[in-house]
Amino acid sequence: MSEAVSAVQGASASGFVDVAEAGLVGMVTIRGDLGDSDFAHAVWSVTHCGLPKKRGIAAGESDQLLWMSPDELLLVCAHEEAEARVQALSAALSGQHHLVVNVSDARAVFRVSGSGSAVREAMAKVTPADLRPRILGVGEVRRTRMAQVPAAICFDGEDQATIVCFRSVGTYVFDLLVRSSKPGSEVGHF
Structure with a gap:
């Protein structure tokens, strides 16, 4: 590779x-119902970031969440950790309507x-x-x-x-x- x-x-x-x-910057698109508390909790469980307000940014220990639209966030993390974040978010959001994609590259x-x-x-x-x-x-x-x-x-x-x-x-x-x-x-x- x-x-x-x-x-x-x-x-x-x-x-x-x-x-x-x-x-190189890790970036993961996360789409879903930003108003749903289960969605917010699942995202927090992986990123340790609260959901940002409209047009805002929320910072966690090592990640940032950027508000991109009413149903879209952009997770910014270390490039080498992006794929692991996708896997963890997909598991945490299992059973909910969502989309999680590594867009880093x-x-x-x-x-x-x-x-x-x-x-x-x-x-x-x-x-x-x-x-x-x-x-x-x-x-x-x-x-x-x-x-x-x-x-x-x-x-x-x-x-x-x-x-x-x-x-x-x-x-x-x-x-x-x-x-x-x-x-x-x-x-x-x-």
Whole structure:
């Protein structure tokens, strides 16, 4: 079996913000009735995360759960643990309507970091999402587009954002972020 490699193999670049691929990240899509207490308990029994609120993130000991839609969560864990999480979640959710899929190798993850409002400046040039802090705050997730492709954005802090996209468009998203962060291209919106 071949060894897993990330979408752009750890590429990074610096402009008025820094753009870096996060490397291999474990990601498991979990679908089901988020309002069902049995569902919530089963997910907690494996992840040790409570269910996040709408557009929120819940952190456990080593995992994170991101709210992706009214019936979908994204579990973020160590890449090498993703398949074990799928097996454990499938067993815990047995008898309930659910879907649990390891999507780790189908996704790419990037981090954009910089000072002040620079991260929001760089990102706002390539997404139609409203990135004002009062609209998309720290610790919230937003599904949107990055230019022509779907992506999810999360602000981990005012100085760092995480972007998740399909692996097949990883190079496109990386290049897009690098171009949007060229020194001297700040627009002063935030």
